Amino acid sequence: MKKVHVPTGEPAGRIVCHQCGNSKHFVEIAENVLMTTHYQQNSDGSFTPEDHTTEIFGEVKFLCGKCGADMTRFHAHFLEMSF
Ligand SMILES: [Zn+2]
Numbered sequence: 232m233k234k235v236h237v238p239t240g241e242p243a244g245r246i247v248c249h250q251c252g253n254s255k256h257f258v259e260i261a262e263n264v265l266m267t268t269h270y271q272q273n274s275d276g277s278f279t280p281e282d283h284t285t286e287i288f289g290e291v292k293f294l295c296g297k298c299g300a301d302m303t304r305f306h307a308h309f310l311e312m313s314f
Pocket residue numbers: 248249250251252253295296297298299300
């Protein structure tokens with residue numbers, strides 16, 4: 232079972248970079264991503280995307296958007312808090 236690391240910031244639950252104090256900009260990097268998109272061809276020959284799936288086979292990293300510090304341990308919390 233994976234333990235979710237809850238950040239201790241002000242206000243409670245906000246992620247703050249431990250290196251530069253940034254709490255606004257974050258980057259998520261996914262390795263080895265397979266993107267599949269289904270298209271429908273229309274009568275005029277143009278295509279309309281119908282559905283797409285993204286599968287991640289590699290590692291997912293979560294970094295500070297300012298200094299690039301590795302904050303992957305907060306990634307589970309980030310997923311819970313992104314709407
Ligand atoms: Zn930082």
